[in-house]
Amino acid sequence: MSVAVASPQNLLEASDSKNSSPVTTSLGAKEDGTSLQMSSAEPPYSETARSPLPSSVDLLLQKSPDSSTSPKVKLPASAETDAARKESKGQGKKQKVRTVFSQTQLCILKDHFQKQKYLSLQQMQELSEVLNLSYKQVKTWFQNQRMKCKRWQKTTNWSKNNHAVTQVSAPTECLDVCASYHQGCLPSGNLPMWSNQSWNSQAWNNQTWNSQAWNNQGWNSKTWNNQTCHSSQMWNSSQMWCTQAWNNQAWNSPTWNNPFQNCGEEFLLPQFQQTSLCDLEAVQTLDFFLNESISVQSEDCMKTDILGPCPSGQ
DNA sequence: ACTCCGTTTTTC
DNA sequence: GAAAAACGGAGT
Numbered sequence: 001m002s003v004a005v006a007s008p009q010n011l012l013e014a015s016d017s018k019n020s021s022p023v024t025t026s027l028g029a030k031e032d033g034t035s036l037q038m039s040s041a042e043p044p045y046s047e048t049a050r051s052p053l054p055s056s057v058d059l060l061l062q063k064s065p066d067s068s069t070s071p072k073v074k075l076p077a078s079a080e081t082d083a084a085r086k087e088s089k090g091q092g093k094k095q096k097v098r099t100v101f102s103q104t105q106l107c108i109l110k111d112h113f114q115k116q117k118y119l120s121l122q123q124m125q126e127l128s129e130v131l132n133l134s135y136k137q138v139k140t141w142f143q144n145q146r147m148k149c150k151r152w153q154k155t156t157n158w159s160k161n162n163h164a165v166t167q168v169s170a171p172t173e174c175l176d177v178c179a180s181y182h183q184g185c186l187p188s189g190n191l192p193m194w195s196n197q198s199w200n201s202q203a204w205n206n207q208t209w210n211s212q213a214w215n216n217q218g219w220n221s222k223t224w225n226n227q228t229c230h231s232s233q234m235w236n237s238s239q240m241w242c243t244q245a246w247n248n249q250a251w252n253s254p255t256w257n258n259p260f261q262n263c264g265e266e267f268l269l270p271q272f273q274q275t276s277l278c279d280l281e282a283v284q285t286l287d288f289f290l291n292e293s294i295s296v297q298s299e300d301c302m303k304t305d306i307l308g309p310c311p312s313g314q
Numbered sequence: 315a316c317t318c319c320g321t322t323t324t325t326c
Numbered sequence: 327g328a329a330a331a332a333c334g335g336a337g338t
Contacts, residue, residue, distance in 0.1 A: 098324040098331045121316095139316090140332060147319070148330085 101141070105131045109138070113145050149174040 101109070108131060112119065119127065119142060128138045152174050 096323045096332065100325065101331085118317095137331080141330095143317075143319095144330065144332085146317095150318090 099137065101133070105133065109141055109145075113142060117146055117149075118142070 108127070112123075112127060116123075119138070124135055124138045124142070127133075128135045131138065133141075
């Protein structure tokens with residue numbers, strides 16, 4: 001995945017301008033040393049408060065009905081927070097600092113999360129560079145996001161089981177069923193189950209893909225990272241999964257065309273079709289700049305035609 | 315070193 | 327008070 005290109009940095013810096021939130025330094029926080037582009041002297045997110053004017057990208061992003069997209073002006077908050085931080089630093093008092101990510105950063109993060117719940121080390125590093133965040137922040141965000149999805153899924157199940165009428169709105173980033181399928185099928189190398197399984201439509205149908213089953217496959221970042229074909233070079237050079245091979249897959253089976261059919265309830269998300277403006281428009285625009293090669297859009301899941309086994313051995 | 319998960323703390 | 331970033335601990 002080639003996230004790191006020349007342009008996005010500028011794009012992001014400009015686009016984060018509307019977010020005048022107090023971008024923060026990690027004063028008391030320990031540096032884990034994995035932050036790539038930021039030194040301890042240079043706070044990772046200081047750029048988010050730079051430009052006073054919103055860019056076209058952020059104007060676009062402002063369509064998202066997110067609380068943080070509300071046209072609030074909070075310039076004083078930044079200074080206030082900085083002052084408080086300096087003060088507390090002077091007193092040697094440890095103050096936790098919570099960064100408010102910009103909408104642009106969140107959009108890109110969510111876009112990636114929709115496609116992959118787990119990023120490799122390299123992917124996280126690249127993403128952190130592009131977003132001008134630290135590696136640790138990206139990692140933490142993905143972890144929090146996974147927990148958020150998990151919580152939402154539990155809530156959904158609970159609501160169902162109790163015949164609750166309350167509508168729980170799904171986080172957009174939790175909706176992409178296809179992303180999970182992709183993620184599971186893509187590497188197909190050395191993992192215990194995938195490697196021994198011929199993933200044709202029959203196999204899919206026989207498998208109950210709820211989160212439990214999914215988790216049992218051991219698809220955490222560790223196993224994911226261990227896949228040889230997970231390196232960005234492989235992704236980029238071969239393209240075999242993102243485009244050609246993927247489109248040649250057998251995902252026109254009833255199961256695939258109706259991805260909910262054999263899923264566990266966790267994935268039976270009522271608002272699957274709903275996609276935010278943020279994702280559809282902004283991220284697509286940003287993806288152009290990001291030249292994201294892993295990008296496999298949802299519609300790609302549904303439109304393939306050719307029956308055949310998933311090339312799990314490749 | 316990574317994950318999950320519960321918790322803390324901040325921001326809105 | 328809710329949401330979310332960040333932390334800490336336990337497990338792998």
